[in-house]
Amino acid sequence: MALGVPPTAYDRATTIFSPEGDLYQVKYAFEAVRKGWTSLGVRSTRGVVIAAEKRRLTPLLDLDGIEKIYRVDDHIGVAFAGMGSDGRILIDQARLIAIRHRLTYGEPATVDYVAKAIADIKQIYTQHAGVRPFGVSLIFGGVNPDGQPRLIKTDPGGQFFSYYGVVIGMGERYATEILEEYYNPEASLEELIVLALKALFRARKETSEENVEELKKTFYSLVEIGYASVDEKYFKKAERDYIKEIIERNTDKIFQ
DSSP states (O other): OGGGOOGGGGGSOTTOOOTTSOOHHHHHHHHHHHTSOOEEEEEETTEEEEEEEOOOSSTTOOGGGOOSEEEEETTEEEEEEEOHHHHHHHHHHHHHHHHHHHHHHSSOOOHHHHHHHHHHHHHHTTSSTTOOOOOEEEEEEEEOTTSOEEEEEEOTTSOEEEOSEEEESTTHHHHHHHHHHHOOTTOOHHHHHHHHHHHHHHHHHHHOOOOHHHHHHHGGGSEEEEEEETTTOOOEEOOHHHHHHHHHHTHHHHHO
């Protein structure tokens, strides 16, 4: 360690780099994301799907009152992993950014524009003393006005990248393995939803101690799905009955 400075000295401010080139507070924010409930996104030439899990932390918790997927604009949705309060604030900002763009330019903002604007806000909070980074990653998905489906992840450091499939949260490793193995760039919207459910189920099975057979029976109520097709260019949240119907039609594919 340079000049005999103790490692804890680099924990004290967001703006101090360690000799290894790390910002420890930013690294800790990434750890907060890794401990969050699993969320993912996947896109094809036909559209984009965002999916997220919900976990019953206590027997009296009302899962219906918890949202993991939000609509940002008519054509854009978002999911998050990490600190829910940070996610809520940034999603509110994303909505303001989208509506201001509509009012200023008379047309909807692209997914890329909104994601970059949120990434810019996150980056600002990595370079000023007296603040901390946002402990949340966001996955933006939707269909741009030109008909192109887009899927973009922003991380706590302020970076943003476009993906065909991406996972955040505690099940990242396991769900990513499923996406990499079964991804099809020409998949239909329902096939994307099936793939998302399959990846979420694998991640849930590997990161919890729940009884697998019992989990299969209630899985439809423990996930949220949002999607947008290139034909409609409109982001919708799937009803619970629709999710249950898809699972019943594709039980072998999702739970194998």
